Amino acid sequence: MKIADSAELWSQAVERLRAEIGEENAELWLKPAQAVSLEGGVLTLRVPNKFFSDGIKERYQKRLIAVFRELSGADVGLDFRVERDISRVLPPSDPVPEASSQSDFALSELNPRYTFETFVIGESNRLARATAESIAKSPGTQYNPYVIYGGVGLGKTHLMHAIGNAMRRQHPKARVLYTTSEQFVNEFIAAVQNNALDAFRARYRSLDCLLIDDIQFLIAKDRSEQEFFHTFNALFDSRKQIVVSSDRSPKEMSPLEQRLISRLEWGFVADIKPPDLETRIAILRKKAALEGFAVPDDVVLFVASSVKTNVRLLEGSLIRLKAFQSMTGAPLTVDDARDILKDTLASDEGNPVRIETIQRVVALKYSVEVKDIKGHQRTASIALPRQVAMYLSCVMTDQSSTDIGRAFGGKDHSTVLHARKKIERKVEEDPFFLELINRLQADIKAAER
Numbered sequence: 001m002k003i004a005d006s007a008e009l010w011s012q013a014v015e016r017l018r019a020e021i022g023e024e025n026a027e028l029w030l031k032p033a034q035a036v037s038l039e040g041g042v043l044t045l046r047v048p049n050k051f052f053s054d055g056i057k058e059r060y061q062k063r064l065i066a067v068f069r070e071l072s073g074a075d076v077g078l079d080f081r082v083e084r085d086i087s088r089v090l091p092p093s094d095p096v097p098e099a100s101s102q103s104d105f106a107l108s109e110l111n112p113r114y115t116f117e118t119f120v121i122g123e124s125n126r127l128a129r130a131t132a133e134s135i136a137k138s139p140g141t142q143y144n145p146y147v148i149y150g151g152v153g154l155g156k157t158h159l160m161h162a163i164g165n166a167m168r169r170q171h172p173k174a175r176v177l178y179t180t181s182e183q184f185v186n187e188f189i190a191a192v193q194n195n196a197l198d199a200f201r202a203r204y205r206s207l208d209c210l211l212i213d214d215i216q217f218l219i220a221k222d223r224s225e226q227e228f229f230h231t232f233n234a235l236f237d238s239r240k241q242i243v244v245s246s247d248r249s250p251k252e253m254s255p256l257e258q259r260l261i262s263r264l265e266w267g268f269v270a271d272i273k274p275p276d277l278e279t280r281i282a283i284l285r286k287k288a289a290l291e292g293f294a295v296p297d298d299v300v301l302f303v304a305s306s307v308k309t310n311v312r313l314l315e316g317s318l319i320r321l322k323a324f325q326s327m328t329g330a331p332l333t334v335d336d337a338r339d340i341l342k343d344t345l346a347s348d349e350g351n352p353v354r355i356e357t358i359q360r361v362v363a364l365k366y367s368v369e370v371k372d373i374k375g376h377q378r379t380a381s382i383a384l385p386r387q388v389a390m391y392l393s394c395v396m397t398d399q400s401s402t403d404i405g406r407a408f409g410g411k412d413h414s415t416v417l418h419a420r421k422k423i424e425r426k427v428e429e430d431p432f433f434l435e436l437i438n439r440l441q442a443d444i445k446a447a448e449r
């Protein structure tokens with residue numbers, strides 16, 4: 001048997017695999033792909049988005065290639081073209097979806113205090129916020145899907161609720177759902193157990209905007225992840241908005257997480273960084289005003305300069321100060337504040353990572369001497385650990401590249417930057433190397449404890 005036609009080859013291959021991988025998987029992963037061409041020994045498939053190309057590659061590529069060989073009598077490679085099938089694209093949805101009834105679950109799920117108005121803008125969050133605002137105005141258009149990254153307590157959840165709140169105000173009938181990926185997984189499991197998958201799917205797929213917080217909980221939960229992709233595809237295809245957040249930057253993610261996120265990244269990505277001093281001051285003033293709490297300027301400055309990494313801690317500090325003041329009734333001083341916030345301040349500092357710890361842990365891992373890492377020898381067996389240690393010093397400490405260069409036996413800052421770039425590239429290209437870097441970071445943090 002020799003098949004030379006792309007459509008024929010693909011449909012027969014799908015039929016063969018169907019028996020092996022099951023009806024559900026075949027429908028989910030293989031059915032949406034269409035054969036475009038069979039040229040130069042390569043079968044090109046058109047898939048609606050990157051989920052499919054990644055999913056097919058990961059799960060079935062090997063098997064497919066073997067089946068192609070059986071069917072066509074030759075080696076046939078597999079390639080993908082990501083392109084939405086025009087016939088499946090619906091016209092842009094009406095901004096106020098008439099068909100949906102008044103949303104039944106949206107209100108209860110959104111915190112009314114998390115709005116754009118209460119969100120203080122600073123350099124650290126400007127892009128993330130501006131994007132969120134334009135999504136609320138015209139969901140499902142330009143920035144879809146939208147991924148927000150950022151450390152804990154920096155305002156991701158606040159922004160997601162703000163999108164939901166603003167959408168509901170502008171389009172009262174829009175079906176907006178905010179949920180966490182953990183909740184999504186739990187609901188999915190319950191639906192499977194109760195034979196209620198259809199209802200679960202219908203509910204999620206009827207949304208105009210799905211906001212999924214803390215996507216990292218989906219990782220390594222294979223069926224839930226698949227179900228999420230299903231939902232995602234259904235919504236994306238009908239031009240509904242999807243917003244996702246993650247607590248970790250791609251650099252800090254494990255390969256599994258990176259894989260999950262990479263499938264969303266063709267949309268729009270923004271990250272939120274820790275706020276600078278001015279923004280922290282502005283946040284404190286705003287929160288104090290909202291609480292009707294008059295805080296002296298020097299106390300605001302003290303708190304803003306002491307609590308640096310986490311807006312949630314900043315807020316918590318304010319609440320404690322307020323409680324103290326309402327108890328004593330006396331005007332608040334900086335000394336009071338220092339005393340009241342002792343614990344908070346200690347927890348915000350965390351454990352600062354020192355360059356010498358990084359050098360020690362990296363040297364140990366690569367079985368070289370710390371003095372070699374700081375030295376000038378250029379053999380590969382030393383240059384790589386040195387560059388790794390420089391890179392980690394850049395990402396794990398807040399030292400400048402000049403300071404880092406100095407700590408590495410007086411090297412130039414451009415050497416540090418070069419090392420950083422080089423390792424960054426390697427991390428992107430090689431998941432095993434990324435895993436190594438992740439492990440090193442964990443070891444370094446543990447060594448500082």
Ligand code: ADP
Pocket residue numbers: 114118119120121125150151152153154155156157158159283311312315
């Ligand atoms: P995350 O989801 O990133 O962990 P949250 O959105 O829960 O963080 O934010 C933690 C707290 O800090 C919330 O109460 C939120 O209102 C507040 N917050 C964070 N960033 C800002 C900001 N830029 N302006 C005002 N409040 C903020």
Ligand code: MG
Pocket residue numbers: 153156157158213
């Ligand atoms: Mg959050």
